[in-house]
Amino acid sequence: MIEIQQVSKTYNGKNGQVHAVKNVSLTVRKGEIFGMIGYSGAGKSTLLRMLNGLETPTDGEILIDGVSISKSKASQLRKERQKIGMIFQHFNLLWSRTVLENILFPLEIAGVPKKQRVERAKELVRLVGLEGRESAYPSELSGGQKQRVGIARALANKPKVLLCDEATSALDPETTDSILSLLTEINRELGITIVLITHEMHVIQKICQRVAVMENGEVVELGEVLEVFTNPKQDITKKFVKQVKGTEDLFITELTHDTSSNGNTKKLTFTQSHVQQPHISEAVKLFDIEINILNGKIVQTSEGSYGTLLVQMIGKTENVENAVSYLQTQQVEVEVV
Amino acid sequence: MTKLFPNVDWNIMLTATKETLYMTIISIIATFVLGLILGLLLFLTGKDGLLENKLSNTFLAAFINIFRSIPFMILIILLIPFTTIIVGSMLGSNAALPALIVGAAPFFARMVEIGLREIDKGVIEAAKAMGASTITIILKVLIPEALPAILSGITVTTIAIVGYTAMAGVIGGGGLGNLAYMEGYQRGNNDVTFVATVIILIIVFVIQIFGDIFTRKIDKRG
Numbered sequence: 001m002i003e004i005q006q007v008s009k010t011y012n013g014k015n016g017q018v019h020a021v022k023n024v025s026l027t028v029r030k031g032e033i034f035g036m037i038g039y040s041g042a043g044k045s046t047l048l049r050m051l052n053g054l055e056t057p058t059d060g061e062i063l064i065d066g067v068s069i070s071k072s073k074a075s076q077l078r079k080e081r082q083k084i085g086m087i088f089q090h091f092n093l094l095w096s097r098t099v100l101e102n103i104l105f106p107l108e109i110a111g112v113p114k115k116q117r118v119e120r121a122k123e124l125v126r127l128v129g130l131e132g133r134e135s136a137y138p139s140e141l142s143g144g145q146k147q148r149v150g151i152a153r154a155l156a157n158k159p160k161v162l163l164c165d166e167a168t169s170a171l172d173p174e175t176t177d178s179i180l181s182l183l184t185e186i187n188r189e190l191g192i193t194i195v196l197i198t199h200e201m202h203v204i205q206k207i208c209q210r211v212a213v214m215e216n217g218e219v220v221e222l223g224e225v226l227e228v229f230t231n232p233k234q235d236i237t238k239k240f241v242k243q244v245k246g247t248e249d250l251f252i253t254e255l256t257h258d259t260s261s262n263g264n265t266k267k268l269t270f271t272q273s274h275v276q277q278p279h280i281s282e283a284v285k286l287f288d289i290e291i292n293i294l295n296g297k298i299v300q301t302s303e304g305s306y307g308t309l310l311v312q313m314i315g316k317t318e319n320v321e322n323a324v325s326y327l328q329t330q331q332v333e334v335e336v337v
Numbered sequence: 338m339t340k341l342f343p344n345v346d347w348n349i350m351l352t353a354t355k356e357t358l359y360m361t362i363i364s365i366i367a368t369f370v371l372g373l374i375l376g377l378l379l380f381l382t383g384k385d386g387l388l389e390n391k392l393s394n395t396f397l398a399a400f401i402n403i404f405r406s407i408p409f410m411i412l413i414i415l416l417i418p419f420t421t422i423i424v425g426s427m428l429g430s431n432a433a434l435p436a437l438i439v440g441a442a443p444f445f446a447r448m449v450e451i452g453l454r455e456i457d458k459g460v461i462e463a464a465k466a467m468g469a470s471t472i473t474i475i476l477k478v479l480i481p482e483a484l485p486a487i488l489s490g491i492t493v494t495t496i497a498i499v500g501y502t503a504m505a506g507v508i509g510g511g512g513l514g515n516l517a518y519m520e521g522y523q524r525g526n527n528d529v530t531f532v533a534t535v536i537i538l539i540i541v542f543v544i545q546i547f548g549d550i551f552t553r554k555i556d557k558r559g
Contacts, residue, residue: 088459092459
């Protein structure tokens, strides 16, 4: 679907050359929600903007459905862009146009006849849930409503791909969730491939299937979101994962100090399907031990849930050991902390 | 009326008012078109502009700055040969037009450019991302988004032009300025000068009020 082949981007800055993107290669599959996460300056924004030709790579090539975006001529690139929707952190609506007129704009650019234009725009207003606000101006809308207009506008020409440039970073958490649900819905119902960039792991966790972690212009980690969450390899990835897991690790250290005397504090890591099953109570019944839950967190991702529990196992050493091996056979990871 | 303003010939005053309005209207139309084009070009050829071109931009900026800086009285004198060729005479209302336009267009062009620069870069980028051509961006993004600034710019420019017409009148341009100078000042008829001034003030106020109303009506930024 989208192929990024050995793409690099170098700027000539005031203080010499800036390597914004360094030799990135990856493929985004058709119909998936692909996330790129990184701190500001990691190159994710430059990479995203190369996907619709707002930036041209210094080296390498970008193909969407086999068509080279990076090597298209200006007029062909304009045609291709009509099939690639984009939404922005600051919405970038025309303030001189109403909601409906803003949605009409891309259709005017594509040269859709007037009657069809209005019909399509009204359809989109319904899709994003803005009925009744058609003739409002952007200045009369809330941030979430503005982003809905942005989404409707981006979808107007029935694009194959939707690029989201920090689309929820200017919104409060609640509005962020509603926009993310809307994006998921669009992805499912219209089958549009979504590529989004963000610095919030929460966004990745909520809607993405795969994620690329970027640092200093390079993709340092790439994989299924669940895999990356349960098994982060790079330090930066661990930091991002911690964003969602919160300050759990801090608690662990505190609690470990309190309970270290008996040495029976264990960290249990559950993945996906196992979360729902009652392993803990099974272990208690089978091995005559007591389990004291000290701390726990279950995180929902788009592919399933995973979580960790910090427990204290009290009982005969033998029983505890048996319980541990039982849990391991149930594919629960057990770590002594 | 005759007792209050013994020296005012109301027919002549009316003709002079019409001349002032004529000069103002014709030159504001030409200034609007010319200034808008110059302002757009200045913006488009500027840094990170859609038609970025350093050489053209420097040349345009220099041209605009020079004509904006020449005092209007001197500009009229400098343009006399040019005016004589174009209009065929250097007297009367038409003779004032070239100087009025050349003086006001660069002034307005700068205001257009400032208005355009206030447009959020993101909006232009969004239009590009939708596949808009440069001409579409100019017509459907730049001009509509900068319209309040352009309108308030044209209001200020029109008022400046009314002032310029009075100056042009002094060296034979016709209109209220000419009347106030020739009939009022030269002959010591202060009542003529006073009435001419009041009419000019009324014209200016009317322009300002309408300019403000339109600007406010069109500004949807909230």
